[in-house]
Amino acid sequence: MYTVKxxxxxxxxxxxxxxxxxxNVVVFYTSIKEWKDTEGRKVKTIKARxxxxxxxxxxxxxxEIDYYGRGKGARVWVTCTCEYFLYNCEVALWxxxxxxxxxxxxxxxxxxxxxxxxxxxxxxxxxxAFGADKMTTKYRxxxxxxxxx
Ligand SMILES: [Zn+2]
Numbered sequence: 001m002y003t004v005k006x007x008x009x010x011x012x013x014x015x016x017x018x019x020x021x022x023x024n025v026v027v028f029y030t031s032i033k034e035w036k037d038t039e040g041r042k043v044k045t046i047k048a049r050x051x052x053x054x055x056x057x058x059x060x061x062x063x064e065i066d067y068y069g070r071g072k073g074a075r076v077w078v079t080c081t082c083e084y085f086l087y088n089c090e091v092a093l094w095x096x097x098x099x100x101x102x103x104x105x106x107x108x109x110x111x112x113x114x115x116x117x118x119x120x121x122x123x124x125x126x127x128x129a130f131g132a133d134k135m136t137t138k139y140r141x142x143x144x145x146x147x148x149x
Contacts, residue, residue: 001068001075002098002118004128008072010117011125018084022125024054027063032135041068046132050080050123063123067133074133078124079103085121092116 012019031047044067049060066077077098079085086103092113093099094106113119120128 001077002093002096003072004074004076004133005072007076007078007093007098007118007120008125008128011119014113014115014117015088015119018119018122019125021052021054021122022129024052025050025122025126026053027123027127027130027132029132029135043068044133046127046135048127048132050126052122061121061123063127065124065127065132070133071131076128078120078128080121080123082121082123085124087112089113089119089121089124093118093120 008019027048027050029046029048031045033045035043035045037043046065046067048063050063051060052058061080061082063080064078068075068077075098077100078093079090079099079102081103088109090099090101090104091106091109094101095116096118098118108114108116
């Protein structure tokens, strides 16, 4: 499973524009849940709705992050409903169990991401960079913009 840091670093290196575009995204946290998986590991599941200010009335996208740990060293499982995630990220992240095949056909992204760099979309990057793991239910549905980890 990839860490927050490795996903951020891979995106910065291979698609810096996506990293930059995270700044246009507004994330509304809709669900925060702490639980234990079948191996007894503590997991924090964050669900959110994200929109892009630059896209005007663009469709909202829905993202989900499972944190195993905190901060940039935390290992994560992620998914997002946007097309960028589907075509560039899902299979690459799935290869190290950091996502599941939900939206794509599960085939290698030979054209969009042939090296299978563990990238994320601007929606997930916004949440990961601004410390979604620190959210508690008191922040539910509030916009988070001020704390980059
Ligand atoms: Zn996305």
